[in-house]
Amino acid sequence: MLTYLRFAQNAASRIVGICLGLTLTVCAVPLLAQTPAQPPAQTQPAAAASTSTPRSFGDIVAAAPADAWRTPDPQNVVYLDIPTGRVVIELAPNLAPEHVANIRTLIREKYFDGLAIVRSQDNYVVQWGDPVDKVPRKPIGSAKPSLAPEFERTLSAEAFKRFAFDALPDRDGYAAEVGFASGFHAGRDPKTNTVWGAHCYGVVGVGRGNESTSGNGASLYAIIGHAPRHLDRNITVVGRVLQGMPLLSILPRGTRPLGFYATPAETTPLRAVSLAADLPASERVPVEVMRTDSPSFTQAVEALRNRGAGDPNGWFKRPAGYVELCNVSIPVRLKPTK
Amino acid sequence: MLTYLRFAQNAASRIVGICLGLTLTVCAVPLLAQTPAQPPAQTQPAAAASTSTPRSFGDIVAAAPADAWRTPDPQNVVYLDIPTGRVVIELAPNLAPEHVANIRTLIREKYFDGLAIVRSQDNYVVQWGDPVDKVPRKPIGSAKPSLAPEFERTLSAEAFKRFAFDALPDRDGYAAEVGFASGFHAGRDPKTNTVWGAHCYGVVGVGRGNESTSGNGASLYAIIGHAPRHLDRNITVVGRVLQGMPLLSILPRGTRPLGFYATPAETTPLRAVSLAADLPASERVPVEVMRTDSPSFTQAVEALRNRGAGDPNGWFKRPAGYVELCNVSIPVRLKPTK
Numbered sequence: 001m002l003t004y005l006r007f008a009q010n011a012a013s014r015i016v017g018i019c020l021g022l023t024l025t026v027c028a029v030p031l032l033a034q035t036p037a038q039p040p041a042q043t044q045p046a047a048a049a050s051t052s053t054p055r056s057f058g059d060i061v062a063a064a065p066a067d068a069w070r071t072p073d074p075q076n077v078v079y080l081d082i083p084t085g086r087v088v089i090e091l092a093p094n095l096a097p098e099h100v101a102n103i104r105t106l107i108r109e110k111y112f113d114g115l116a117i118v119r120s121q122d123n124y125v126v127q128w129g130d131p132v133d134k135v136p137r138k139p140i141g142s143a144k145p146s147l148a149p150e151f152e153r154t155l156s157a158e159a160f161k162r163f164a165f166d167a168l169p170d171r172d173g174y175a176a177e178v179g180f181a182s183g184f185h186a187g188r189d190p191k192t193n194t195v196w197g198a199h200c201y202g203v204v205g206v207g208r209g210n211e212s213t214s215g216n217g218a219s220l221y222a223i224i225g226h227a228p229r230h231l232d233r234n235i236t237v238v239g240r241v242l243q244g245m246p247l248l249s250i251l252p253r254g255t256r257p258l259g260f261y262a263t264p265a266e267t268t269p270l271r272a273v274s275l276a277a278d279l280p281a282s283e284r285v286p287v288e289v290m291r292t293d294s295p296s297f298t299q300a301v302e303a304l305r306n307r308g309a310g311d312p313n314g315w316f317k318r319p320a321g322y323v324e325l326c327n328v329s330i331p332v333r334l335k336p337t338k
Numbered sequence: 339m340l341t342y343l344r345f346a347q348n349a350a351s352r353i354v355g356i357c358l359g360l361t362l363t364v365c366a367v368p369l370l371a372q373t374p375a376q377p378p379a380q381t382q383p384a385a386a387a388s389t390s391t392p393r394s395f396g397d398i399v400a401a402a403p404a405d406a407w408r409t410p411d412p413q414n415v416v417y418l419d420i421p422t423g424r425v426v427i428e429l430a431p432n433l434a435p436e437h438v439a440n441i442r443t444l445i446r447e448k449y450f451d452g453l454a455i456v457r458s459q460d461n462y463v464v465q466w467g468d469p470v471d472k473v474p475r476k477p478i479g480s481a482k483p484s485l486a487p488e489f490e491r492t493l494s495a496e497a498f499k500r501f502a503f504d505a506l507p508d509r510d511g512y513a514a515e516v517g518f519a520s521g522f523h524a525g526r527d528p529k530t531n532t533v534w535g536a537h538c539y540g541v542v543g544v545g546r547g548n549e550s551t552s553g554n555g556a557s558l559y560a561i562i563g564h565a566p567r568h569l570d571r572n573i574t575v576v577g578r579v580l581q582g583m584p585l586l587s588i589l590p591r592g593t594r595p596l597g598f599y600a601t602p603a604e605t606t607p608l609r610a611v612s613l614a615a616d617l618p619a620s621e622r623v624p625v626e627v628m629r630t631d632s633p634s635f636t637q638a639v640e641a642l643r644n645r646g647a648g649d650p651n652g653w654f655k656r657p658a659g660y661v662e663l664c665n666v667s668i669p670v671r672l673k674p675t676k
Binding site: 122123151170171172173174200201202209210212225226227228229230232233234245246249250251252253304307308313314315316317318320322323324326327 | 460461489508509510511512538539540547548550563564565566567568570571572583584587588589590591642645646651652653654655656658660661662664665
């Protein structure tokens with residue numbers, strides 16, 4: 001008798017290459033996507049034309065040309081160093097320019113160094129930074145103590161048209177349209193020229209109080225469970241974790257309500273929080289992110305949308321014909337060494 | 339400056355009562371749902387009629403009458419005892435009668451005792467049981483080595499009408515209709531009289547190989563990340579975790595492809611796996627599950643659908659007006675002591 005376990009090993013062998021040095025988080029979808037891509041006419045004709053034989057998500061990602069990948073701007077890459085390793089976060093200034101600017105200031109003035117991860121709530125978030133219970137709170141230096149909310153961005157009709165957004169054809173219950181804004185999971189409403197970050201696994205946001213203006217970036221969270229999309233447009237999304245999610249997701253859950261740790265001893269110290277731009281190039285993590293406007297990404301998403309299509313001997317027996325926004329993992333890899 | 343952290347503590351204080359003795363998993367949604375329920379006319383008039391003032395999910399769950407709760411049949415309750423504690427699973431014989439029967443046989447013949455959790459893949463699954471790499475595999479006794487797939491159940495028109503299903507009005511991308519089948523997250527298609535278990539957080543399924551008939555219940559998995567709904571109708575769902583998810587979700591991720599552990603030392607032993615029915619009543623965990631056909635559940639779901647509605651001073655500023663199936667947590671509690 002074959003088993004799911006054995007299937008999984010076979011599947012893994014097909015794309016483990018792109019996972020080299022990366023966490024299983026960023027590889028999770030590729031590793032699951034071991035079914036062919038056969039784009040239906042109504043979605044990606046370009047992809048259809050370039051896909052002569054069924055290929056899996058992993059096959060497509062592994063074969064993607066160099067120009068399908070982008071190197072995040074070091075000014076937008078944050079390293080969260082904890083005792084178990086390094087979490088790499090990409091900030092999204094196009095979604096929340098003021099909050100991202102404030103977070104850069106906090107990082108450069110070492111605000112986070114010596115603070116800790118203070119919360120781990122199962123199937124929801126981990127949260128770090130602002131210790132809160134400490135009175136007085138750590139001074140935030142020259143960062144702004146309060147910011148106007150950036151829960152969403154409402155643009156002029158012209159700016160909305162220009163705003164980079166790679167839409168999915170798949171319908172969504174929380175947004176009029178979903179897709180990828182400047183490479184980040186997002187929703188948008190063409191009727192109001194509004195765009196916002198979507199709370200998918202690994203997305204990073206700014207903790208706030210009841211007041212919309214009460215967030216300043218000193219308290220940040222990452223989603224570690226099923227996408228709490230009801231948070232969309234209610235709190236400011238500032239980026240997503242590119243590498244190291246398992247370092248956050250396996251943290252013991254806090255025993256106080258909402259997963260806060262009961263004692264400082266239970267918290268995870270932030271040894272250092274830095275911007276890639278402030279480190280020598282030789283000390284930066286050479287991550288590359290697949291461009292969501294690349295044909296390779298379009299083909300890879302189609303492989304997720306119709307797992308098993310055209311592969312009667314594959315594991316998947318019934319292609320969904322649909323992919324939910326947060327089930328699309330934007331591929332991340334370490335820059336290949338020539 | 340208030341912080342998200344402080345908000346969270348305030349919110350928690352409102353419903354922590356129902357969480358007593360339960361994991362944050364089962365409390366996660368109540369703890370997050372600190373906004374009022376104001377059912378719109380198009381959904382639940384009954385709930386609307388019974389809701390004079392906005393109440394939060396937590397308020398509604400805490401105030402639910404005794405008849406809004408059910409005690410799972412001990413024949414369907416599995417205790418997975420690992421070194422860190424007990425995971426309580428409710429089996430769903432209405433979704434997969436043959437697989438559930440085989441799992442009961444495996445449990446009663448102590449098949450799982452001494453086996454282990456062999457896989458933890460970030461944002462996907464943990465998997466236990468059938469060791470697979472061991473050759474020969476542990477004999478499965480009088481359990482059936484192979485079963486016809488129960489990926490979905492296709493019923494007669496009459497049986498489909500009678501099949502307990504509490505539908506959500508909210509649209510879904512993976513199913514024609516979604517809701518709760520015999521109290522479990524599910525999808526269905528009235529055109530084909532078909533119903534199936536949906537892969538939400540905490541759902542338990544039967545590992546299989548490429549062959550649809552290759553699953554027998556000796557290898558089981560639980561979802562620990564964003565709902566992989568593309569698995570729906572491709573693999574047999576047999577139940578869900580009622581209590582103890584954090585014991586599974588924080589397990590270190592395996593370092594082999596797909597999260598399999600590289601060495602036996604990394605696995606988590608299953609000290610004992612038992613059916614509640616086989617233990618004295620005094621040794622059973624007195625869990626109760628909210629009935630998905632109760633007015634309280636309808637009202638509670640509406641509180642999740644429109645968090646913040648009617649509460650301008652609450653944390654949520656923009657009610658979603660929608661709730662995705664897997665963002666509905668079916669409340670679980672310990673039976674109140676008189």
